[in-house]
Amino acid sequence: MPSYRAPVEDVLFLLNDVLGFHRHDNLPGFADASPDVVEAVLAEGGKLAEEVMAPLNRVGDQEGCTRNADGCVTTPKGFKAAYDAYAQGGWMGLSVPEAFGGQGLPHTLNTAMQEFASGANLALGMYPGLTQGAIAALLVHGSEEQKKTYVPKMVEGAWTGTMNLTEPHCGTDLGLLKTKAVPNGDGSYSLTGTKIFISAGEHDLSENIVHLVIARIEGAPAGTKGISLFVVPKFLVNPDGSVGERNGVSCGSIEHKMGIHGNSTCVMNYDGARGWLVGEENRGLNAMFVMMNEARLAVGVQGLGQSEVAYQNAVAYAKDRLQGRALTGAKAPDKAADPIIVHPDVRRTLMQIRAFNEAARALALWTALQSxxxxxxxxxxxxxxxxxxxxLMTPVVKGVLTDKGFENAVMAQQMFGGHGYIEEWGMSQFVRDARIAMIYEGANGIQAMDLIGRKLPRDGGRAMMAFLGEVQTFIKDHNEDEVLKAFTGPLQAALNDLQGATMWFMQNAFAKPDNAGAGATDYMHLLGLVAMGYMWARIAKAAAARKQEDAGSAERMDGKLVTGRFFMERVLPETALRLTRIKAGADSTMALPVEAF
Structure with a gap:
C-alpha cells in the first residue's frame, strides 16, 4: 500500500530561510501569517493530506466515478467525507479575502497546500482546486452581485466550481467554439452546446456546481474576439441565496480515462441553460485566463506532487528490497543480499528525482510569492x-514541472522492477495520474509556444532581462564563497547557454518562425533548468548559513548541499544539449513532405 508524507519541514525551510517569506510582512495578509501561524497551517494541511486524503487515493483509482441513470454522478467511497473535511477546515478560502469568508492569507501558503493535496490524492484535490480557480476569476471579473451570490458559498465549500472551455472540435483553438448564447431579455442568456473533458463537471460532493462557460453571443465576431464568459449554475439560485430549480445543464457521460479516475471528467450538455455574463461582452478569454493561469500554476504543482509521492515510495522500497551485492563489497553481510539502494544506478535515479523535487518546490513557491x-x-x-x-515563469512551472513529474514517476516505478508494473504496489497509478498534467490546461507544447511567442518578447523582453540580471547578480555576489563555488560555476555556464539560446532566437526566429517553433520546448526546459539551478544556489546559501547557526540541523543541511551538488553536476549540464538542439534550427524538422509521414 503506497504511503505519503507531506514535505512540511522542507516547505518551512524554503519559506523562512531561502525565499525570505517574512520580509513581506508589510503586505496585506502576510502580517497575519506569523512564523507560528505558518507552521501550524502547514502542519494541519499536511495532516489532512496524509491521514484523510492519501488513504483514499487507491480507492478512487479502483472505484472511479459512476454516472447514474438520472445523469447524477457518484464519487468514490469516502470522497464526500474527505471533501467535507477539506471544506470545513477552511482550506478552500485559505487565500480568499476575508470579506468573502476566506482567511486572507498569502497565496503562497495555498500553493504549498495544493502540493500536499496533489501528492496525497490528485483526483480528490482537483475538486477544491478547480473551485479556487473559479473563485479567482469571479473575484477579478465578476459583478458585485455575482461575487456576493457565488463566492461565499464556494469559499464555504457548499458549492464547487468548474471551467468549461473544450468542445469536441476545438481544444487549443478556442476561436472555433460553437456553444451559443442567446439573450433572454432579462439580463440572462440561454446557452446551448456541448463541452468535453470537464473536470468535476458533475458530482455529489456539493449542493451546487458553478460552471464558468465560454460561449459566443449571437452576432458576435468570429474567432477569439467574439468569445464571452458566463456563470451557469447547476441549480438556479433563488433571491434569498438558496438553491432553486435545476438548470438546463447535465452530464451526458463520464470520460473513460487513463488516470485520475476519482475525478469526474464529464461531457457537459447545455440545453438552453440560463447563464449570466461575467465581465465584458466578447472579452471572455480575458476573464477566463485568470482561472487558466491559476490552473496552470496549480497543474505544475500537481506534477511536483506526483514526483514527490512516487519518490517517497521508491526510496522506501529501495531501502527494503534485497537484490545483489554492492560493487564495493557486502553492506549487509548478515543478509542474503544488500538493499538495492546501495547500487550506484539506483542512487543516481533517486538522486535525480530528489534534486528535481527540492528545486521545483522552491521554484513553485517563489512563483507563488510573485503572485x-x-x-x-x-x-x-x-x-x-x-x-x-x-x-515568464507560468509556462515554465506548468510545462517543465509536469514533463519532469511524469518522467520521475516512471523512473520511480522502475525502482520496483516487475512489482512496479503490478497494480497493488500503486506505482502504476502515480504514472497514470501524472500523465494528464502534461496535457490539460494547455498541452505542454502550447506552454512552450506561449513562452517563446508571447512571454519572451513581451515589453521588449523586460522579464527575461530582469531574470538574467538577477541570476547574474547572485553569481557575482557569491563567486568567491568557497561553499557556493560548486554552485555558481555551473550556474554561470547554464546561464550562458540560456543567453546564447535567447540571442539565437532573436537572430533566427523573426525571419524564419519555424526556428522558434522547433526549439520552443527545448527553450522552455533550458529556462526551467536555469531557474531550478538558481533555486539550488539559493538553497545552498541558506543551508550553509543554517548549518552555522544551528548545529542540530547540520545533517539535514548537509543532505541539501550534497543533493544540490548532484543537480549542478548531473542535471544542470543538460542546458548545453538544449542549446545545441535549438541552434539546429527547423530545417530537418520541417523538411519531409506531409505525405512522407
Whole structure:
C-alpha cells in the first residue's frame, strides 16, 4: 500500500530561510501569517493530506466515478467525507479575502497546500482546486452581485466550481467554439452546446456546481474576439441565496480515462441553460485566463506532487528490497543480499528525482510569492516586476514541472522492477495520474509556444532581462564563497547557454518562425533548468548559513548541499544539449513532405 508524507519541514525551510517569506510582512495578509501561524497551517494541511486524503487515493483509482441513470454522478467511497473535511477546515478560502469568508492569507501558503493535496490524492484535490480557480476569476471579473451570490458559498465549500472551455472540435483553438448564447431579455442568456473533458463537471460532493462557460453571443465576431464568459449554475439560485430549480445543464457521460479516475471528467450538455455574463461582452478569454493561469500554476504543482509521492515510495522500497551485492563489497553481510539502494544506478535515479523535487518546490513557491506581491503590494514598480516574473515563469512551472513529474514517476516505478508494473504496489497509478498534467490546461507544447511567442518578447523582453540580471547578480555576489563555488560555476555556464539560446532566437526566429517553433520546448526546459539551478544556489546559501547557526540541523543541511551538488553536476549540464538542439534550427524538422509521414 503506497504511503505519503507531506514535505512540511522542507516547505518551512524554503519559506523562512531561502525565499525570505517574512520580509513581506508589510503586505496585506502576510502580517497575519506569523512564523507560528505558518507552521501550524502547514502542519494541519499536511495532516489532512496524509491521514484523510492519501488513504483514499487507491480507492478512487479502483472505484472511479459512476454516472447514474438520472445523469447524477457518484464519487468514490469516502470522497464526500474527505471533501467535507477539506471544506470545513477552511482550506478552500485559505487565500480568499476575508470579506468573502476566506482567511486572507498569502497565496503562497495555498500553493504549498495544493502540493500536499496533489501528492496525497490528485483526483480528490482537483475538486477544491478547480473551485479556487473559479473563485479567482469571479473575484477579478465578476459583478458585485455575482461575487456576493457565488463566492461565499464556494469559499464555504457548499458549492464547487468548474471551467468549461473544450468542445469536441476545438481544444487549443478556442476561436472555433460553437456553444451559443442567446439573450433572454432579462439580463440572462440561454446557452446551448456541448463541452468535453470537464473536470468535476458533475458530482455529489456539493449542493451546487458553478460552471464558468465560454460561449459566443449571437452576432458576435468570429474567432477569439467574439468569445464571452458566463456563470451557469447547476441549480438556479433563488433571491434569498438558496438553491432553486435545476438548470438546463447535465452530464451526458463520464470520460473513460487513463488516470485520475476519482475525478469526474464529464461531457457537459447545455440545453438552453440560463447563464449570466461575467465581465465584458466578447472579452471572455480575458476573464477566463485568470482561472487558466491559476490552473496552470496549480497543474505544475500537481506534477511536483506526483514526483514527490512516487519518490517517497521508491526510496522506501529501495531501502527494503534485497537484490545483489554492492560493487564495493557486502553492506549487509548478515543478509542474503544488500538493499538495492546501495547500487550506484539506483542512487543516481533517486538522486535525480530528489534534486528535481527540492528545486521545483522552491521554484513553485517563489512563483507563488510573485503572485502575492502582484496582488497585494502598493508599490507599482514592485508589482510590475512581480507580474513580469509571474508571466515568464507560468509556462515554465506548468510545462517543465509536469514533463519532469511524469518522467520521475516512471523512473520511480522502475525502482520496483516487475512489482512496479503490478497494480497493488500503486506505482502504476502515480504514472497514470501524472500523465494528464502534461496535457490539460494547455498541452505542454502550447506552454512552450506561449513562452517563446508571447512571454519572451513581451515589453521588449523586460522579464527575461530582469531574470538574467538577477541570476547574474547572485553569481557575482557569491563567486568567491568557497561553499557556493560548486554552485555558481555551473550556474554561470547554464546561464550562458540560456543567453546564447535567447540571442539565437532573436537572430533566427523573426525571419524564419519555424526556428522558434522547433526549439520552443527545448527553450522552455533550458529556462526551467536555469531557474531550478538558481533555486539550488539559493538553497545552498541558506543551508550553509543554517548549518552555522544551528548545529542540530547540520545533517539535514548537509543532505541539501550534497543533493544540490548532484543537480549542478548531473542535471544542470543538460542546458548545453538544449542549446545545441535549438541552434539546429527547423530545417530537418520541417523538411519531409506531409505525405512522407
Amino acid at each position: 502575492d506581491i502582484l496582488h497585494r503590494s502598493q508599490d507599482a514598480k514592485e508589482r510590475q516586476a512581480a507580474d513580469d516574473q509571474l508571466g
